[in-house]
Amino acid sequence: MKDWLGVDLKHVWHPYTQMKEALRLRPVLIARAKGIKLYDAKGNFYYDTISSWWCNVHGHNHPRIxxxxxxxxxxxxxxxxxxxxxxxxxxxxxxxxxxxxxxxxxxxxxxxxxxxxxxxxxxxxxxxxxxxxxxxxxxxxxxxxxxxxxxxxxxxxxxxxxxxxxxxxxxxxxxxxxxxxxxxxxxxxxxxxxxxxxxxxxxxxxxxxxxxxxxxxxxxxxxxxxxxxxxxxxxxxxxxxxxxxxxxxxxxxxxxxxxxxxxxxxxxxxxxxxxxxxxxxxxxxxxxxxxxxxxxxxxxxxxxxxxxxxxxxxxxxxxxxxxxxxxxxxxxxxxxxxxEKTLPKARKLMPFFHRELEKFRDLDLVGDVRYIGFIGAIELVKDKKTKQGFGLKRRLGLEVYKRGLKEHLVLRPLGDIIYLFLPLCTSQAEIKDILTRTYSVIKSLS
Ligand SMILES: Cc1ncc(COP(=O)(O)O)c(C=O)c1O
Known part of the structure; x- marks a missing residue:
């Protein structure tokens, strides 16, 4: 099989990416997608929890689009x-x-x-x-x-x-x-x-x-x-x-x-x-x-x-x-x-998403939990009282990204803030599964 990643790393310059780091943490070669799941060339799935940079709404591979x-x-x-x-x-x-x-x-x-x-x-x-x-x-x-x-x-x-x-x-x-x-x-x-x-x-x-x-x-x-x-x-x-x-x-x-x-x-x-x-x-x-x-x-x-x-x-x-x-x-x-009544359906699930997010407050590293609609954010801090963050050097976001992939999640924290930006077609079972996996990623950090 052709070494696609090798060719990628030789010729492609990815956005928001330190390409030196990409040599170690190689990009994931995505071959196809369906609903809210991306599949790599080996068939592993990843939940597209950030809607492929906040743009996917109705899921991937929608027949009507x-x-x-x-x-x-x-x-x-x-x-x-x-x-x-x-x-x-x-x-x-x-x-x-x-x-x-x-x-x-x-x-x-x-x-x-x-x-x-x-x-x-x-x-x-x-x-x-x-x-x-x-x-x-x-x-x-x-x-x-x-x-x-x-x-x-x-x-x-x-x-x-x-x-x-x-x-x-x-x-x-x-x-x-x-x-x-x-x-x-x-x-x-x-x-x-x-x-x-x-x-x-x-x-x-x-x-x-x-x-x-x-x-x-x-x-x-x-x-x-x-x-x-x-x-x-x-x-x-x-x-x-x-x-x-x-x-x-x-x-x-x-x-x-x-x-x-x-x-x-x-x-x-x-x-x-x-x-x-x-x-x-x-x-x-x-x-x-x-x-x-x-x-x-x-x-x-x-x-x-x-x-x-x-x-x-x-x-x-x-x-x-x-x-x-x-x-x-x-x-x-x-x-x-x-x-498909996308919005009324999603709106019904939003309180569930918010309730599940509230459970993250108990975790040691979680300073703030915030949400609106299908957007949720969890701000990680070193110290809950002083709200001191981890800072650039610690690269906590990178750690979360790596652990996220192992849990089949696309998590790309913004600094110390882990967020979810779910496609509107996400089902209740998927929300539950995504949040359970996200919870264990954060728990594993402490
Ligand atoms: C609020 C807002 N405005 C503008 C942009 C820029 O959009 P684009 O990346 O498509 O240029 C973004 C991208 O994230 C955004 O979040």
Missing amino acids: KAAIKKQVDLLEHVLFAGFTHKPAIELSSKLIALTKNKFNRVFFSDNGSTSVEVALKMSFQYWQNIGRKRKAKFVSLDHGYHGDTIGTMSVSGLDLFNAVFSPLLFAAYKVPSPYCYRCPMKKERSTCVIDCIKPLERLLQEKHAEICALIIEPLVLGAAGMIIYPQEYLEKAAALAKKYKIHLILDEVAVGFGRTGKMFAYEHTPGIKADFLCLSKGITSGYLPLAVTLTTEEIFRAFYGDYEKRKTFFHGHTYTANPVSCSAGLASLSIFKE
Whole structure:
């Protein structure tokens, strides 16, 4: 048999991977997948507990998505999207707009989460330029936010490990403390706090709103920072401040969109919220093909609309914008949501998932347990009282990853935070099995 891994290690450069380490801890050669299980070349299975980087929704190898993809490939695999259009994109646009209950009414396509955010940043910036408010040119974001790996999205993200080396390349953006309740920036207890952590944002907007174009935020879950789940009141207050000080609100639902939190979109937990941009990707095709969208309002759109010579056009686009096959996968995914009643079924299982997660609190190394929908996180600490973490050197996450594989789990901790980001099709028996295995991985560490 050909030494596929040998060839991989000779030629492939994997993302977020120290390739020297990959020589020892070789990548797992996945040959096929079904439901929430991945199978390696030898037939061993692994639970895809993190939805293949948070994108799989309905499970792998779903017959309806496969059929939609095959059908579309026979008709039209790709066409440029400037001057040309096609039914899958048109239909997907109107379905997405309907899902937002017309809160948004324009859809701009791209092909990954970072570009969907980059588009929102550029649109917000250009909106203010187009209407003559040239001073409004800065962004505000949370210090634990994560919005992608391009220069623009890194500029509004806050994770040092990922992007510190690039700091000379990044544009200046305001950062405010995150509502990280377990490690409260205001040193308050959740039971008695009144969302005091909103104050820095309030002060900043009061002082600087004339030079700020937008606030960008991940609704309810700061994903890459370690599935930091924060109170919906924070989001409500942040949105109200954006409105009061007339800056745009960009909701980055690249990770949490499409049912992860128990609602189709996480912002629906705060029904009154009004935003100017909604960024979606990952779950949009249920993880079958790359696709992303930036939804916006008619008001934003109007500021770009006019005679060509006025130079208001949004000059941005990617080669694979609105790829028809990806759009067909997106449409198939939405029809599964409807016909298989994906969300109501998953919602019924969510309390069970949460109850089972609560049991982790008793373990010695577990400092915090948090969850929303089918997202759960377990923060490991050296000392429960001081909440001291293990730090980079200890490489606890790597240890968990290795032990996870032995337990047939794909666990990729974010630092000391073990998390689960389950496909919405996960059954009760699978939840139980995954959590039992995760429990023994954590227990084995102490
Ligand atoms: C909230 C959020 N925004 C943007 C991105 C970037 O998406 P992509 O990796 O597809 O560029 C991610 C990726 O994890 C994310 O979680």
